[in-house]
Amino acid sequence: MLDLEIDGKTLQVAEGSTVIDAAHQAGIYIPHFCYHKKLSIAANCRMCLVQVEKAPKPLPACATPVTNGMKVFTHSDMAVKAQKGVMEFLLINHPLDCPICDQGGECQLQDLAVGYGDCKSRYQEEKRVVVNKDLGPLVSTDMTRCINCTRCVRFTQEIAGEMELGQAFRGDRAEIMPFIEKTVDSELSGNIIDLCPVGALTSKPFRFAARSWELARRQSVSPHDALGSNLIVQVKHDRVYRVLPYENEDINECWLSDKDRFSYEGLNSEERLTKPMIKQGGVWKEVEWNQALDYAAHALRDVAKEHGAAAVGALVSPHATLEEMYLAGRLMRGLGSRNIDFRLRQSDFSGHRAGVPWLGMRIAELNKLDRVLAVGAFLRKDQPLIAQRLRQAAKRGTQVSVIHSADDDLLMPLTGKLIAAPPQLPERLAQVAKAVADLKGAAFDMKVVVTPEARKIAESLVTGQNVAILLGNFAQQHAKAATINWLAQQLAEMLGCRFGFLGEAANSVGGYVADAIPDSEGLDAMRMLSEPRKAYLVHGAEPELDCADGQLALNALKQAASVVVLSPFKSAAALEYADAILPISPFTETSGTFVNAEGRVQSFQAVNRPLGEARPGWKVLRVLGNVLKLDGFDHDGSEAVREECLGGNGSGRPSLLDCLDNAISGVAVDLAAGSGQESQLQRVSDVPIHFADSLVRRAASLQRTRDAAAPTARMNAATLAKLGIAVGSPARVSRGGTPSILVAELDAGLADNCVRVAAAHAATTNLGAMTGAIKVEPA
């Protein structure tokens, strides 16, 4: 520890601290622009100059290491003169256009200029003008306002992992820009808006929409990925205008993925439902709530009566709240049906789970891992901020290896990598397990041939102190998901390390906790569709896009006698298969709870009133329960539902933390099952980041990003050549039913005989299952 004195306050700081760290510790504010605690030190803005005893000139607090006995003066004449001098330089070429600047009211330059600027400018020369840059649909630029602090540049390099911005030219001609005609395409790009201390980078969707001080700030939780990023939702007149990160070091730190940040545009989508609707005689009409509820209750009850309760099934979105999931389960069981599931994209439900699958550790613990094996993970797009954490760890020396069917650039160094067609994935994992067993002298009696690359991964894993195996969405959605789970468990046991699931959605853990899963007598999501039911309750989901086999879902829903949909949105598909559509609130208009990947229970309140006649989903389900005269639907608030679900109030339910367990047993492991299919073309499907749920699908600006490009048929060069398809030419992709005509694209990272076709998009619904054999021909 080092002793120092700042402005007369004495304190102790850790070795290696800078003066600004120490000042923060002492609660002393030092003006700054380029400094940011999560970025490397640039020391270029010079706003943080302070006086240090014995130093002949002022020193930048952000870059000056504390030495023992140091005396720092942040407000001495020398310091203030230096700071004022810098402020003058920053302002001479600044347009001072605060009245028309979106940053107004939350601008560091504006704030500091009040304290350090002069009211009259001594600069009488012509001001510099910098041309704006097109950074894509999310970030708007006013580059003349830029103060060249390079925070945005450092963010792309250091946090997002790919240098998409640079500072070109030199001197006062220096300009922040992407490469010629390039945009910023990172899934984390919106963070540069927050980082920019001035109004040079602002939100394009928010541009000129409101002044920051007119907006109410409400805390919330992101409904998208399994991280549960903490949000500040900004609202005016019951409309969400902007979403910002709420800093939480344990979860999202100070970042947000673009999905979390910009999906709010979907809240105001034209497809929002504002009135309940029922279809009578093939014609849709808007009705009053009581009429709609009556209709829905009767529809479900009639089917249950006529065909038995097992003829009714519920498909619940994994993005639904804990309360909604719980009440949906209660409702089904009240009707006598045990068919409920939220694991819509899963296709393998075999084996016996010991408990609720989860990350296997705290999110913050990811930073401390020294070895990671990610299996079947589209890490960057599925969990962008977890990828970011691992990227920082990798920078510090953590060895990351992957087993996957795609080889997307994770923008971090990889130690080992096994890329194989989906059917071979379990075998690759078994290779690593076998190699680890060999290295450890442990028993692992599966017949696999260990390749050098598998051995390399094993060698990395066995030398770690803090190791984890992480199973991604692709692994969970895999046709042999249980086998992968079981192998990971074996591997983890041998290594004495943890393993866990990165988690598909905001409430993937919550769904288990809420019991939105079938018991041994009920049908899982896949079987509810492959063995069609007579009636369905669809909560928050768009099964044609959200299920493991969209076509199967569509067929099942279309043949049903009744489909009751609870959703914030209307869609052409639902209008076709449903007979009742009840408008429920998206996350901003309801209170609720998500349980994130690490098992953290995060409840939130509504940030504004529901749009039109939409109502919180939990309330709609509760009233449905009342209309159906079921017992125990008398909760007077979502808190009561949550308490009941989470085992409070002596409900007799076990506590959540005791339930978290990734173990699986009773899995029929057959590694050879995948062989013999090598000659067949195999589908690899990802769920693109901005197609993943009904809200983000309707976020207009996100839909204009590269990540939301229409699905293509991606193959490696050998596969393309074998099929005689040229890059860029149309390919006819089919799966028995209607084919899709997709543009063929080169993806050198795929294994031979693999075709990568994104799921969750209307253009590929007809291709059915996310995995399995597929046909591709020149179109």
Next chain:
Amino acid sequence: MALIEAINPLLTAGWTKGDAGWGIKDYEARGGYQALKRILAEKLTQDQVIAEVKTSVLRGRGGAGFPTGLKWSFMPKAAPEKYVVCNTDEGEPGTFKDRDILRYDPHSVIEGMIIAGYAVGAARGYNYIHGEIFEIYERFEQALAEARTAGYLGMNILGSGLDFDLFAHQGWGAYICGEESALLESIEGKKGQPRFKPPFPAQVGLFGKPTTINNTETFAAIPFVMRMGGSAYLDLGKPNNGGTKLFSVSGQVNKPGNYEVPMGTPFARLLEMAGGMRGGRKLKAVIPGGSSAPVLPADVIMECTLDYDSIAKAGSMLGSGAVIVMDETVCMVKALERLSYFYYEESCGQCTPCREGTGWLHKIVHRIEHGQGRPEDLDLLLDLGGNIAGRTICALGDAAVLPVQGMLKHFRSEFEYHIEHQRCLVPPDVQKAGSAFHTRMMAGAAC
């Protein structure tokens, strides 16, 4: 006959015109590589070599005059990967000595760098060569090839077990890369933006490894220091200012060129060697240490001797030893306007005071020169200078300010005249005649 006039020539003793004399054979014939051979044969320790350099009080010839032996001693002993870097990014206006060193005697720099590599325990070196002197870069590459063939570079040098290899890195037009940390960034394939110090290059240098950086002339002097011994070298100059130094004399003298003289030689003597004032005109002022050094009026400089201490006492700096001589045909406002433009043009753009301040300084001086000055401009210039100097990441900020301060200190009245009369004190035709472009024929100049 020696190529240039000199007093006690060491570095320039072997210089011969054109393509003769720079090759390895000639260098060896002049005693070249003897110092290296002796060090290897006698197995001098690293500390012994450094001690010798310390004794010589060889001060860095790049501008700051930092004692070279001391700098070498900062290199951590244990680090497995270290570098030696030579700074031939000679871009300080007025300085042109390093180009001639590499042109006429590249092996002296190579030998100096090998010895440095030996002393600090580095196995690899780079010479960063100013972009504009591509022909010199090509010659240096040839010299490197010669040295490699002769076994002075590479693995197991002269069978001694010492490994050291050396490469040339060509700049491409950025004065700032003369600043040592910008230079390192540039070798790493980035923009030449200086790094914040600490850490210093001796801790975190090229590719993040401990690095010693010296000027070309500094390295060129090393073989002589080692050959003649540190104290003999020191004795050539004066206390605290060891050895001889090259002075690049430019401007309005009859024979602009490089002159090697012992430290402490009177300025008047150097002026005489450079052939005196062109056209017999009167000396007005001298910038004694490259464009960043404050200007000194004739009477002051004529009293100075050429060493770090004397020039510092007179209120300027010896810097890189670039002596820019101006006669009475020069308009000081115009002179400063051009220098201020240079620093504005060359600012790397990284830190606020320099990026914004150098442009502002230039704009004001430009206005004054073009008859749009305001009385308050001169104090504004000084005040802005105060807000730039000492507040920046590297010394370019200071370098931009010092000429302004020097000019306003000694020639303020000329600036006031400009502001008041909206024109120059020196008539345009006199200025034109001063440059001698239209009158001077090829003859006259040195080399």
Next chain:
Amino acid sequence: MLSQESLKRIDREVAKYPAGKQQSAVMAALRIAQEERGWLAGETIEFVAHYLGMPAIAAYEVASFYNMYDLQPVGKYKLTVCTNLPCALSGGVHAADYLKQKLGIDFNDTTPDGKFTLKEGECMGACGDAPVMLVNNIRMKSFMTPEEIEKLLAECK
């Protein structure tokens, strides 16, 4: 995109740096690319960046920072005249004026026949030889009196 010859030259530059530090060769690679193509178009910079495994914008930072890279097409002969103070004292500015008049263009312009581009240079480290100028970045011409300038222009075919 670049000739085998240029790629070979770039490879030789890459070999000067420790393994994995091929970005160090970007300055040389851009110089070589510029020599072959005449100037550095975006696609040329991107190619070089790709070849060295670095982000395109990082290569662009370099290409736009050092002032001898040409981000716009230039004439067959690019003449860069040093006008800095030491040179100006011995005719640097006047030599530039002479060229401007002779070629009928200003700094940063190219003659209509595409033959000459004139640039203002900063200190070339050759102040003793003033006036000095560079031809196509690599050939330095010293003591450029009017006669020498005439000779140079005549040599430039």
